[in-house]
Structure formats: structure tokens, C-alpha cells
Amino acid sequence: MLTALLAGVLCLWAVPGLEAQVPYERNLSKLRINELGNLAMQMEHSINAEKYACESYFDHVCSRNRPLFSIMGHMPQTSDLIQLLTKLQNDPVQFEAKQKLIDFFISCNTRKSLMDCYRETFEYFKPLFGYIITKDLVEASSHELQDFRDLIQSFLVRTQTVFDNDVNPIRNKLRTYREKFASPGIYFYAGDLNREYAALRIYRESYDHNLRNLEQHRKRNSSYELGVQRTMLDWSLYLYQSQHKPMSYYYPTFTVHLYMTMFNITERQRDFTRFREDVECLKLPQYVNVLSEARMLAVIYLKSFRHTWQEYSDWIQLSTKHREIYDQENEILRQHHLSNKRLFFTLYAQNFCEFGKELAEHVFYLGLKENADFFNTYSCGFQTDTARDCV
Ligand SMILES: *[C@@H]1O[C@H](CO)[C@@H](O)[C@H](O)[C@H]1NC(C)=O
Ligand SMILES: *[C@@H]1O[C@H](CO)[C@@H](O)[C@H](O)[C@H]1NC(C)=O
Ligand SMILES: *[C@@H]1O[C@H](CO)[C@@H](O)[C@H](O)[C@H]1NC(C)=O
Numbered sequence: 379m380l381t382a383l384l385a386g387v388l389c390l391w392a393v394p395g396l397e398a399q400v401p402y403e404r405n406l407s408k409l410r411i412n413e414l415g416n417l418a419m420q421m422e423h424s425i426n427a428e429k430y431a432c433e434s435y436f437d438h439v440c441s442r443n444r445p446l447f448s449i450m451g452h453m454p455q456t457s458d459l460i461q462l463l464t465k466l467q468n469d470p471v472q473f474e475a476k477q478k479l480i481d482f483f484i485s486c487n488t489r490k491s492l493m494d495c496y497r498e499t500f501e502y503f504k505p506l507f508g509y510i511i512t513k514d515l516v517e518a519s520s521h522e523l524q525d526f527r528d529l530i531q532s533f534l535v536r537t538q539t540v541f542d543n544d545v546n547p548i549r550n551k552l553r554t555y556r557e558k559f560a561s562p563g564i565y566f567y568a569g570d571l572n573r574e575y576a577a578l579r580i581y582r583e584s585y586d587h588n589l590r591n592l593e594q595h596r597k598r599n600s601s602y603e604l605g606v607q608r609t610m611l612d613w614s615l616y617l618y619q620s621q622h623k624p625m626s627y628y629y630p631t632f633t634v635h636l637y638m639t640m641f642n643i644t645e646r647q648r649d650f651t652r653f654r655e656d657v658e659c660l661k662l663p664q665y666v667n668v669l670s671e672a673r674m675l676a677v678i679y680l681k682s683f684r685h686t687w688q689e690y691s692d693w694i695q696l697s698t699k700h701r702e703i704y705d706q707e708n709e710i711l712r713q714h715h716l717s718n719k720r721l722f723f724t725l726y727a728q729n730f731c732e733f734g735k736e737l738a739e740h741v742f743y744l745g746l747k748e749n750a751d752f753f754n755t756y757s758c759g760f761q762t763d764t765a766r767d768c769v
Pocket of ligand 1: 405706
């Protein structure tokens with residue numbers, strides 16, 4: 379069914395060239411193999427191997443303070459930033475808003491590095507980056523976009539029975555976004571962008587003026603900060619920073635957030651007495667039990683983790699092709715003493731580094747602590763003290 383759905387997707391921007399993406403046929407593309415290598419290297423810097431994973435997973439994945447993925451900020455590598463700016467400059471469509479961004483970077487680069495210029499002004503120029511990303515980099519035919527739409531679809535299918543009618547508005551929105559992401563580029567038109575930046579004055583020669591003008595511009599209401607446009611923009615940027623990544627990356631960074639959003643609604647609507655009984659059955663640590671909000675979060679995250687892990691496990695088994703991709707990735711990762719499962723658990727756990735050790739281990743990691751795959755992956759002795767069937 380999914381294939382039929384995706385077969386209708388038009389290839390809007392066939393941009394052949396080095397970056398063109400080769401969908402999986404038997405073997406992984408060079409780009410995906412390279413990205414696995416990169417990810418493995420980043421992971422080596424990210425985790426603290428001196429901290430034993432089974433003892434404190436938080437210390438293991440968070441104590442070096444270098445998460446692999448950050449939902450909060452989009453910070454490309456220098457080479458990616460240069461690629462983005464070059465693509466934007468070489469894009470045959472000439473329009474004012476784009477010229478403003480380019481002039482700004484020229485003025486800024488006389489004083490600072492490109493990365494600093496980007497870091498300081500990313501929020502202002504996000505829609506223009508969205509424009510070039512969806513036009514040139516997240517191609518309609520790319521496996522990212524297909525995988526991404528499959529992720530939304532599979533979430534919708536699997537949760538049909540999990541979430542009742544009350545959360546249908548969100549499910550309907552997701553259905554719409556899946557369609558919109560067949561051609562995300564149409565949300566970033568040159569004409570709209572010109573209007574968005576119409577009042578902004580940028581001078582090539584005067585970085586100081588530009589900074590001030592940007593501050594002013596920021597105070598205006600941006601049409602890209604609201605509703606559909608915002609989600610299209612945020613998810614497009616997410617797709618860009620997720621290029622060539624394995625599925626063990628997408629599930630713990632995207633799908634899990636969909637579950638959290640849904641359970642955050644449904645769990646709060648549940649019958650209070652039943653909820654309390656379930657929580658008592660879970661035998662949560664004292665630290666969590668004393669606060670009703672902590673209990674609530676514990677259940678939301680436990681459920682979100684379980685469902686996400688189940689989805690990923692099912693994805694692996696869904697077809698021979700998936701299994702082959704998974705095995706090949708693991709073979710490459712093995713050279714770095716890694717595996718898809720380790721990637722999954724690390725990325726999941728790093729969602730919560732900023733909350734600190736106590737909250738992470740007592741509230742957010744409950745799912746990990748009762749997961750047999752987790753224990754096997756890190757060769758911890760498997761012993762569960764959480765009752766699995768309570769919630
Ligand atoms: C696929 O990769 C495997 C090793 O990972 C190699 O033995 C095989 O020849 C490759 N097949 C193709 C069609 O490239
Ligand atoms: C921005 O939007 C808010 C809420 O819609 C509105 O109250 C405010 O007046 C707007 N500001 C400007 C400068 O348009
Ligand atoms: C969860 O729900 C609460 C209460 O409705 C809300 O304040 C909070 O922002 C939500 N959190 C997430 C992550 O959706």
C-alpha cells in the first residue's frame with residue numbers, strides 16, 4: 379500500500395550530480411555508508427566509554443555533553459553550510475530576499491567566521507534555508523523523504539487502535555503533513571519570501587547596521603513561525619540534518635516525539651483512579667512517586683519508548699530489504715564496535731540529557747530499564763524490576 383502511495387510522487391526537482399541520492403537497491407549507497415562512518419565517529423566523541431553503560435546510562439551517554447542530535451538547534455557542519463550558501467547563490471531564481479541573505483553573510487564574513495555568522499542569525503534566515511533545502515537538497519525522489527513519509531504513515535497505522543477519537547485532530551494533521559511532504563518545496567516561494575523580508579534593509583558594507591535591522595525584523599510576526607509553515611520549516615530542517623542516516627536514527631529522534639505528543643494528551647485524559655492503580659503497579663522509585671507530574675511523565679515516556687522500540691523492531695522484520703539494510707549497516711558499524719541498537723538507545727537517551735541525571739534515570743529511562751534488547755546490547759545482566767504489563 380505504501381509503495382502505491384509513494385509511486386505517485388512526482389520527481390519535481392531532478393538534480394543530477396554528486397549529491398543525487400541513490401535509493402537502496404541491494405547495497406547501501408556510498409553516501410549512506412559514509413554517513414554511518416561519520417555517525418560512528420561522532421558517537422565515539424559523544425559517549426563516555428569510561429562510564430559503564432549498565433551502571434549509569436546517563437553518565438555513559440550524557441556526561442561528555444556532546445549529544446549526537448539536538449532537536450533544539452540545527453547546526454550544520456561547515457562544509458554543509460558552505461554547500462547551502464553555494465546552492466542558494468547558484469540557484470537560478472534571483473530574488474530580493476535571497477540577495478539580502480547573501481549580502482548579510484558577505485558583510486558578516488568580513489568580521490567573523492561563516493559558522494559564527496550562521497549561529498547568530500540562523501533564526502532570522504531560517505525560511506531562506508528552508509527554501510534551498512526543500513528545493514535542492516531534500517529531493518522528492520530521495521529515500522529520506524520516502525522514509526520520512528513512511529514513518530508518519532506507519533505511526534498512523536499502528537496508532538489507529540492505541541489512540542481514540544479524542545486525538546484525531548492531531549492524527550488528521552499528521553495525515554496532511556504526510557501529503558504535504560510529497561513536495562515540501564512549494565511552501566517556500568520566492569514571492570512569499572520577498573514579502574517576508576520586504577521591510578528588512580541589508581547593506582553589504584555595514585555589518586553593524588545589518589545586525590540592528592535584523593533585530594528589528596525579528597520583532598515582526600513571521601508567517602513562518604505559525605502553524606503549517608512552521609512545521610514545514612522545522613521538519614524540512616530536520617530532514618536536512620538527517621540526510622543519509624539509518625532508520626535507527628529516525629525512530630528515536632522523530633517517531634518517539636510523535637508518541638510523546640500523543641500520550642501527553644491521552645494519559646492526561648485518563649480516568650484518574652485507573653491511572654493511579656497502574657502507576658502503583660509500576661512500583662516507581664520514591665523520587666518519582668511523590669510528584670504527580672513526575673508520575674505522569676514517567677508513564678508518558680515509558681509508553682512512548684516501548685511503542686517506538688516496537689515500531690523499529692517491526693520495521694526491521696517488515697521485509698527482506700529492511701533486514702538486508704539493517705544487517706549491512708550493522709556490519710559497517712561493527713568496525714566501530716557499534717550497532718544499530720546502540721545508536722537507537724544512545725539517541726533516545728540523549729533526548730533527555732538536558733534534564734539532568736536524576737530525572738533522566740528515574741523518569742525518562744524507565745523504558746530502557748525494562749528492555750531486554752537494551753540489556754543484551756550492553757551485556758548487562760538482564761533483571762527487570764518493573765512490572766511490564768502495568769501500563
Ligand atoms: C554488496 O556488498 C557486499 C559486501 O557488503 C559485497 O560483497 C557485494 O558484492 C555487494 N553487491 C553489490 C551488487 O554491489
Ligand atoms: C503579532 O501578532 C500578535 C498576535 O497575533 C499581535 O497581537 C501583534 O499585534 C502582532 N505584532 C505585529 C508587529 O504585527
Ligand atoms: C504536555 O502537556 C502539558 C499539559 O497539557 C503541556 O503543558 C506540555 O507543553 C505538553 N508537553 C509536550 C512535550 O507536548
